[in-house]
Amino acid sequence: GQQVMQIPQYQHVQEGEDFTTYCNSSTTLSNIQWYKQRPGGHPVFLIQLVKSGEVKKQKRLTFQFGEAKKNSSLHITATQTTDVGTYFCAGELSGGYQKVTFGTGTKLQVIP
Amino acid sequence: DAGITQSPRHKVTETGTPVTLRCHQTENHRYMYWYRQDPGHGLRLIHYSYGVKDTDKGEVSDGYSVSRSKTEDFLLTLESATSSxxxxxxxxxxxxxxxxxxxxxxxxxxxxx
Structure with missing residues (x-):
């Protein structure tokens, strides 16, 4: 079955440093979504990428979708304590979004 | 939030007992999903539904069953709960x-x- 791996599993950064998490799928994706889960909370949708090579920005967050549509990354510039949480990618296969597969997540800790 | 309510929020049960979790939505959406979240595994799909009485298995469906008799409710049942x-x-x-x-x-x- 489809597998979506994320690295790293954990990341501690000093406030102000940059952070990147990477997502790799074993199969070509129709689209990829990113979610953020604050400690004790539920996942919240951040963005969806659809096109090969697509890059989207949300303030300090930059999302990329690979040319082959099998990998993606999320980069946060100048982290803040509000960025703390776990970031998940979620890959959707062509033909329907019934079975979106979530990555294992990257837990980000920001040290003030 | 998008009108989704889960109940109960917390539950402690004994091994071997049946447990039913309820998901209620007010949005009239067709697709509903149950995931479990465990450290190191992220979110794993248990079952999903694409309409009333239409359900299918996810990647970790063993030991779980679901039912959707109304658009707004999606029930997850553990027939005989285990520590796993x-x-x-x-x-x-x-x-x-x-x-x-x-x-x-x-x-x-x-x-x-």
Whole structure:
């Protein structure tokens, strides 16, 4: 079955440093979504990428979708304590979004 | 939040007992999902539904069953709970249209002792 791996599993950064998490799928994706889960909370949708090579920005967050549509990354510039949480990618296969597969997540800790 | 309510929010149960978790939505969305979240595994799909009485298995469906007799309710049942089913369970709905974002409920923390 489809597998979506994320690295790293954990990341501690000093406030102000940059952070990147990477997502790799074993199969070509129709689209990829990113979610953020604050400690004790539920996942919240951040963005969806659809096109090969697509890059989207949300303030300090930059999302990329690979040319082959099998990998993606999320980069946060100048982290803040509000960025703390776990970031998940979620890959959707062509033909329907019934079975979106979530990555294992990257837990980000920001040290003030 | 997108009108999704999970109940109960917390439950402790004994091994071998049946447990039913409820997900209720007010959005009239067709697609509903049950995930479990465990450290190191992220969110794993248990079952999903694409309409009333229409359900299908996810990647970790063993030991779980679901039912959807009304659009707004999606029930997850552990027929005979085991300690390996201790987890946080999330219900989600997925919106139609251009973005397929999922809206999650608040989660149910289930402990099987």
């Amino acid at each position: 089913q201790t987890s946080v369970y999330f219900c989600a709905i997925r919106t139609p249209g251009q973005t397929h974002e999922a809206f999650f409920g608040q989660g149910t923390r289930l402990t099987v002792v």
